[in-house]
Amino acid sequence: MPELPEVETTLRALRVVGRTILSVRGVDYLPTIAPWGLEAFQEALRGRRVEQARRRGKYLLFLLDRSLALAIHLRMSGRLLQLPGRTDPDPHTRLILELDDGSSLVLRDPRKFARAGLLQEPELQALEAALGPEPLDLCRNPVAWKARLLAHPRRRLKALLMDQRFVAGVGNIYADEALHRAHLHPLRRVGTLSDTEAIRLGEALGAVLREAIAAEGTTLEDGAYRFGDGQSGRFALRLRVYRRAGKPCTACGTPIARILVSARSSYFCPKCQPLL
Known part of the structure; x- marks a missing residue:
């Protein structure tokens, strides 16, 4: 939990395609973005444009410009939501991406199991190949x-x-x-x-x-x-x-x-x- 229907519903509620990531905040639990360090993660995402957003199995995949993808898995209790305006982290916030339309993409997870990773094209292909068909x-x-x-x-x-x-x-x-x-x-x-x-x-x-x-x-x-x-x-x-x-x-x-x-x-x- 969440499973395919919940991840699909989460994706359909987002309006991020065409948006540019301005900043990365709210990472208070580094395993969320492991093996990336915070500064490298922030630098890799800053200024990237979201070209496509889709679901693969239980993964949310955000394909960015310059051949990079952000893969988010909600695991047991993660939630990904898009909030209007700048938002401050609460105790369950694990990641905030501030977008150029003024909204914030927020990953919350009280149990700290959710993961967000950055993948180059070969890594994305390997992830998808390891999964069964839809x-x-x-x-x-x-x-x-x-x-x-x-x-x-x-x-x-x-x-x-x-x-x-x-x-x-x-x-x-x-x-x-x-x-x-x-x-x-x-x-x-x-x-x-x-x-x-x-x-x-x-x-x-x-x-x-x-x-x-x-x-x-x-x-x-x-x-x-x-x-x-x-x-x-x-x-x-x-x-x-x-x-x-x-x-x-x-x-x-x-x-x-x-x-x-x-x-x-x-x-x-x-x-x-x-x-x-």
Whole structure:
């Protein structure tokens, strides 16, 4: 958290393309920009123009002039927002980029896990090559999705969906929600799936991600994820299993169960998603 829908929503709220970075402030936790030192980081960004902004998996990528890219990963609790005018850092501010339109691009993260890195073109290419395909693209092609999925017969479904080398951008929330819609247990091995089940999972994953983007992401009870000027994502109202342990399944009424998969909590319906 944030996952693909939250990062996509964050990106869509920004208006930075064409803007020039005037200054870099607010870095009070150097691991945020590691391995760059503060002065080198400031010097590298000062005067750069943002030529393109896009998402790749859970990364926000800002392509700058003179073949440099700023890559930001929000990790567990990071937020990136664009504020009007000059802003002073608060206790959770990790980075402020002041832009030539008077706005400030602010990275906040109370848990200090978020990272901002500068990449030359070969490094950017290596980062993108290490990630799997975008699931929204892959899921539109059932043949390609099925072939990629079935190439991992020994992997368990939940762990595979969250593997960023398999598809980029899916995490705990949307893996659980997709598996529930597809009626598949998180511990099922890929090799036990029929062709119909494999295709159904791709359809479910694509649908969940599209709906979550349309709802501008998922803001949970802790309120960690917000976008724009503090707005909440509405997909939390549509969650069927995630963080609903003990509550009735929306499809059959069976209490939702919780187990650990790869040291992460996983939620599923024992009746709708039997482990065969």
